[in-house]
Amino acid sequence: MSAITDNARTRTIVTGAALDREVHAGTRRGEQLVGWAFLAPFLVAFVLFLVWPVVHGLYLSFTDQSLTGAGGAFIGFANYAEALADPIMWRSIGNTLWFTVASTIPLVLIALLMAVLVDRGIPGQWLWRLSFFMPFLLASTVISQIWVWIFNPQIGAANAILEAFGLEPLAWLQNPDTNMNAIIIATVWWTVGFNFLLYLAALQNIPAQQYEAASLDGAGPLRQLWSITLPQLAPVTVLIVMLQILASLKLFDQAYQMLGGVASDTTRSIVQYMYEAGFVGYRFGYSAAISYVFFALIIVIGVAQALITRRRKEQ
Amino acid sequence: MATVTETLVNPGVRAGRKPGAKPFGPLRILAFVILLLLAVGWLLPFLWAIATAFKTETDAASGEPTWIGATGPTTEAFTAILSQGNVYLWALNSLWTAAAVTVLTVAISALAAYAFSRLDFRGRRWLFVVVIAAIVVPPQALIIPLFYQMLVFNLVDTHWGLILPQIVAPAMVFILKKFFDQVPIELEDAARVDGANRFRVFWSIVLPLSRPILASVAIFVFIGAWNNFLWPFLVISDTTLMTLPVGLQTVISAYGVQYAQVMAQAVLAALPLIVVFLIFQKQIVKGVATTGFGGT
Numbered sequence: 001m002s003a004i005t006d007n008a009r010t011r012t013i014v015t016g017a018a019l020d021r022e023v024h025a026g027t028r029r030g031e032q033l034v035g036w037a038f039l040a041p042f043l044v045a046f047v048l049f050l051v052w053p054v055v056h057g058l059y060l061s062f063t064d065q066s067l068t069g070a071g072g073a074f075i076g077f078a079n080y081a082e083a084l085a086d087p088i089m090w091r092s093i094g095n096t097l098w099f100t101v102a103s104t105i106p107l108v109l110i111a112l113l114m115a116v117l118v119d120r121g122i123p124g125q126w127l128w129r130l131s132f133f134m135p136f137l138l139a140s141t142v143i144s145q146i147w148v149w150i151f152n153p154q155i156g157a158a159n160a161i162l163e164a165f166g167l168e169p170l171a172w173l174q175n176p177d178t179n180m181n182a183i184i185i186a187t188v189w190w191t192v193g194f195n196f197l198l199y200l201a202a203l204q205n206i207p208a209q210q211y212e213a214a215s216l217d218g219a220g221p222l223r224q225l226w227s228i229t230l231p232q233l234a235p236v237t238v239l240i241v242m243l244q245i246l247a248s249l250k251l252f253d254q255a256y257q258m259l260g261g262v263a264s265d266t267t268r269s270i271v272q273y274m275y276e277a278g279f280v281g282y283r284f285g286y287s288a289a290i291s292y293v294f295f296a297l298i299i300v301i302g303v304a305q306a307l308i309t310r311r312r313k314e315q
Numbered sequence: 316m317a318t319v320t321e322t323l324v325n326p327g328v329r330a331g332r333k334p335g336a337k338p339f340g341p342l343r344i345l346a347f348v349i350l351l352l353l354a355v356g357w358l359l360p361f362l363w364a365i366a367t368a369f370k371t372e373t374d375a376a377s378g379e380p381t382w383i384g385a386t387g388p389t390t391e392a393f394t395a396i397l398s399q400g401n402v403y404l405w406a407l408n409s410l411w412t413a414a415a416v417t418v419l420t421v422a423i424s425a426l427a428a429y430a431f432s433r434l435d436f437r438g439r440r441w442l443f444v445v446v447i448a449a450i451v452v453p454p455q456a457l458i459i460p461l462f463y464q465m466l467v468f469n470l471v472d473t474h475w476g477l478i479l480p481q482i483v484a485p486a487m488v489f490i491l492k493k494f495f496d497q498v499p500i501e502l503e504d505a506a507r508v509d510g511a512n513r514f515r516v517f518w519s520i521v522l523p524l525s526r527p528i529l530a531s532v533a534i535f536v537f538i539g540a541w542n543n544f545l546w547p548f549l550v551i552s553d554t555t556l557m558t559l560p561v562g563l564q565t566v567i568s569a570y571g572v573q574y575a576q577v578m579a580q581a582v583l584a585a586l587p588l589i590v591v592f593l594i595f596q597k598q599i600v601k602g603v604a605t606t607g608f609g610g611t
Contacts (some may be wrong), residue, residue, distance in 0.1 A: 034513045035436025042427035042488065049480045050449055053460035060460060067462075114353060117346045124350075129600070130592075131354040135361070137588040139542040141560040145567060145581040146364045149574060157363055160380045189360065194603055201604040221342050250455050253544045257564060271455045271545075278459050279549060291456040298453055 060288035067282040079289035089290060091265060092273040093297065099184065099255075099269065100248040106188045107195055107244050108237065114192070115199030116229065120221075129200075133193030140190075140253035147186035148173065148258055158182075173258060176266040183255050183267060190254070191247070195240050202236035203229065238312075242305050249298055270294045361585075368392055368579040375574040392575035396583065404555060405562035406587070409541055412478050412558060416540035419482040421533050425525075428491035429517050433503070443492075449485045455545060462549060476550045477558070481540055487532050490605055494528045495521065531602035534595050541588065559584050 061079055064071040083089050118128045135143065150157045151172035159169040172182040206229065214224050252271035259267060263276060274294060278287030366382045367375050371391060374384025396402055430436070431443050461480050462471070470476030498521060506516050522529070547558045554562070563580050592599055 031434065032436045035430050035434035035439065038426045038430035038434060038513070038517075039436075039442075042423040042483075045423055045479070045483050046446065046449070046485070048464075049461065049483045050452065050457070050485075053457040053464060054452060056463065057457060057460035060463065065463075110353075113349075117350045117353075120343060120346050122343065122347050122350060128350060128354060129596075131357045133600075133603075134589065134592065135357065137538060137542075137592055138585050139560040139588075140544045141563045141567075142581045142584050145563075145577050146360050149364065149367065149578065150360055155376060155574075157360075157380065189357065197600055197603040221340075246451075246453075250453055252455065257544075260567075274455070274458070275545075275549075278462075284459050284463065288459045291459060295453070295456045298451065298456075302451060 057288045057291060060285055061292050063285045065284040065288075067278065067284050071285065075285070079286050080293075082286065083289050083293055088265075088268070089270075089273060089293070092268045092270045093293075095180065095267060096249060096251055096269045096271075096297075099180065099187075099251050100245055102180075103184050103187050103248045104241065104244045106184075107192055107248075108240055110188065111192050111195030111199050111240070112233070112237075114196045115203055116225065118196075118200060119203040129197075132196045135190045136193040138190070140257060143186060143190045144254055144257035147182070147189075147254075148260075151182050151258075176264060179259065179264060180267050183258055186254055186258065187248075187251075195244065198236060198240055199233065202233055206232045238309050242302075242309075245301060245305065246298065249294075249301065270297070364578045364581050367575055368582045370575050372573055372575050375578070392573075392579035393583070395573075395576055396579050399566075401554060401557075401562060401566075402559075402580070402583065405557055405559045408474070408556060408562075409558040409560075410587075412474055412547075413537050413540040415474075415478045416481045417533050417537045419478070420484050420487060420536045421529060423482065424484055424487040424532070425491055425522070425529065426517075428488045429495055429521060431488070432492045432495035433500075434513065446485045446488055450489065454480075458545065458549060461546075465550060471550055472553050472556065474556060477547050477556075480546065481543065484536065487536065490532060491525070491528065494525060498524055527598070527601070528605065530595070530598045531605055534591070534598050535602045538588065538591070538599075 062074055062076060064073055064075050064078075066072075114128070114132050118125065122128075153159060153169060153171045153174065156172070158172060162169055170178050173179050210228050210232075211224055214228055219227065250271060251269040252275070255267045255269055256272055256275075263272070268276075270290065271294065274287050274290045277283050277290055281287075369388040369390065369392070370384035371386050371389055374386055375392075377385070379385070427446075431439060431446075457480075465471045465476045465480075468476070470479070502520050502524070503516050506520055507513075511519075541558075542560060543558075544560050544564075548561045548564070551557050551561060554565070557565070563584055566580065567577055
């Protein structure tokens with residue numbers, strides 16, 4: 001925002017406040033009610049469908065509540081003790097963390113590559129945007145179907161490509177050594193477009209004068225990329241990495257559907273384990289405890305990110 | 316913010332203007348080739364799915380890597396899918412529930428955002444902090460207590476049970492509040508001097524001015540609701556009430572080996588959103604920029 005509009009804004013705030021005093025002197029109480037009236041519909045939904053579930057979920061995690069309605073007795077920390085000693089829970093946390101690292105790196109780097117290339121002003125902007133972003137619009141069911149088909153060991157395109165390069169065909173989704181990689185490849189294809197658009201927005205916000213000045217100083221395109229573009233993208237990169245890590249930690253849809261709903265030790269995410277404990281094993285209390293472990297994981301990683309970002313800024 | 320989105324929706328204006336990029340320099344040709352390879356890589360899976368949808372089951376299962384099957388293109392997979400009947404119903408369910416989620420989310424978020432931005436009431440500050448803090452709560456972590464709640468309210472296996480838990484979007488309140496903060500206050504003051512009450516000012520002045528951001532938020536909420544899988548999958552088990560993603564998932568589990576039909580379903584399910592994208596491309600691109608920067 002420019003200095004002129006900033007001034008205008010300060011001025012209008014002042015007149016607004018003065019007006020409030022003149023016109024509404026003595027209607028303070030009315031103003032209070034209007035505020036709450038505007039807020040009421042959201043607040044009701046917020047308390048009912050967010051605050052209450054957060055609190056009630058915590059309570060459930062200390063009970064042996066079952067989906068069938070049986071149980072419900074307070075059992076203290078038993079669910080948490082069980083979860084922390086449960087190898088499947090640790091395995092699903094491990095899978096989730098591995099997926100998060102292995103998907104975030106290509107999802108940031110490929111998006112950056114796409115955006116930098118598109119921003120060079122190459123004709124066909126519309127086509128690039130459509131190709132890279134369209135998969136993001138598809139439902140997880142659709143992308144799972146497409147990629148199960150591609151990874152089909154007998155007739156899928158993935159093995160046709162491997163064979164074209166003289167490589168051994170793989171049993172992709174059927175083999176525990178490769179099924180998570182198949183899910184990561186599908187996920188990168190599916191969601192990279194969102195990061196690509198964020199990078200593109202940030203790139204197009206870099207003032208052209210900086211490039212012009214660098215150009216006059218004799219800096220070539222690669223030098224400009226290294227000394228202007230990449231440093232200017234640092235803040236948006238922090239944002240994208242943060243959003244991506246939080247999104248990847250929530251892995252469920254594609255991992256569940258690409259394996260046809262079958263649980264696999266190498267692809268079971270923490271959300272999937274939560275689902276299995278609650279809706280397959282009928283153990284609501286235990287599932288709620290796992291969801292709080294998941295919640296804790298998100299908060300720890302979020303706080304760690306915030307601390308790292310702040311330290312970077314201070315330096 | 317405004318500058319970010321405006322330049323983003325019109326990148327063609329900048330095309331070719333980047334200094335140091337000669338019209339046909341070797342780097343530009345290299346960039347073009349890499350982009351082309353990436354675009355092919357990104358389009359190919361989808362084109363392959365479309366091609367398969369137009370094959371007979373025999374051709375689809377033959378494994379021959381050809382675009383057109385030996386028997387030539389046919390729409391029999393589509394006919395087979397559409398004759399099952401439920402697909403239309405699921406599409407309708409998806410449309411109505413996603414539209415309801417969108418309207419309710421945008422309405423309650425816009426009212427709340429306006430209250431946080433412009434109205435003076437006690438507790439405004441700390442309440443806003445609570446709402447913003449709620450952005451970090453992953454919806455997936457709430458499936459157990461929410462399902463329990465739907466059991467209590469008798470909303471399991473109903474569309475309201477599917478819709479209501481999806482309408483709380485603290486991030487959207489945050490984005491809309493940031494926008495309302497920038498609307499010039501003189502316009503509102505003039506109307507208020509003329510005797511308009513707060514709601515009238517909100518309805519006839521603020522909302523019309525906010526049309527672009529409302530459109531971006533609405534499209535984003537709609538896409539999210541249309542594609543949502545986990546919650547509709549848990550709360551709906553009646554086949555006639557299912558949304559498209561959940562309905563298709565059940566069919567695939569049942570007839571997973573009919574490849575042409577599975578791909579025809581994928582294409583049919585993707586079609587509405589591709590049409591939405593082609594129509595609302597600008598708002599969607601803008602929406603990613605604003606909602607992304609808003610910190611969803």
